[in-house]
Amino acid sequence: MNNDKSLTIKTLSPKDAEQYIALRLDALKLNPEAFLTTYEETIQDKNLLDTWKTRLTPTPSAFTMGAFIGDSLVAVATLIRESHVKLRHKASLVGVYSTPAQRGKGIAKKLISAMIEKARELDGLEQINLTVASENMAARQLYLSLGFQVFGTEKNALKHNGVYSDEDYMALAL
Template sequence: MDQTHDLTIRILQPEDAESYIALRLEALQQNPEAFLTTYEEMRQDPNMLETWRARLKPTADLFTVGTFMGRSLIGVATLRRESHLKLRHKASLVGVYFTPAQRGRGSAKMLISHLIEIARKQEGLEQIHLTVASDNLPAVSLYAALGFTRFGTEKNALKYDGVYQDEDYMTLFL
């Protein structure tokens, strides 16, 4: 657990599901272009609380780190390690979101740095991959500052409301 200026960074647990759901729904409304799931798709789950309690149960291969300001969850990032034997040396950074009022203050860098430090301790894990909207320059800059390098761009990777979104592929070698 990392604590700085009323911020606490820790791995989320099933009991954090309500806070996570609220932040995730905000993310899907604020930045729909940044996520595969839509707000409408997430809202369709009649057992949303139970679904997210199960998903937030951390394992060595899948966990979500959150930043709290006091009791409020303000940012999240998930690390998902590959399960196939030939891919076990890789993991993906997904579901990164910070509430707009907290962006540009260094909190996201602290959160992802914390996640990277946890990843470095995992035996045999060598790389973290991510995709990021090519035009999301603050996020691209943040990942570059943390040591991620771009190795490709997928044109028209996502399509939402008739608008295409290119995505950059980035990796960090641990």
């Protein structure tokens, strides 16, 4: 990586774990409604660095991509392919996050577009699914602009600190 302010998108690896963890912890604090895991659950992991080094090791069924401005990780997204034979034609897009300072600049769209292109290279993969908080209009619009379509809504999908959030289910046919 260089120190200029150009945008770079790449598949993350274990060497990116420290930056990923820092970004993830910020995400869990700033936007807890967007994630299944809580900040408190995450920091309880006594081996957090090793956990994420393992998770960031790309496999044929899972990989995380990141967007960097210079050397700074500013956005992330993970694709996880289904493991059951009857579901292998599908994958899930999870853990999507962009720093507040970089929102609205097209970085997440470029990141997810790159992820979709990489997903198209996976033999037999036909569909990418995701869930998004129904009230997160910016994220919903981003996914719609990339060709995802809503196919259902789960009422009260998440409950955090006594507050319920609905989630929209979206899919993109590859």
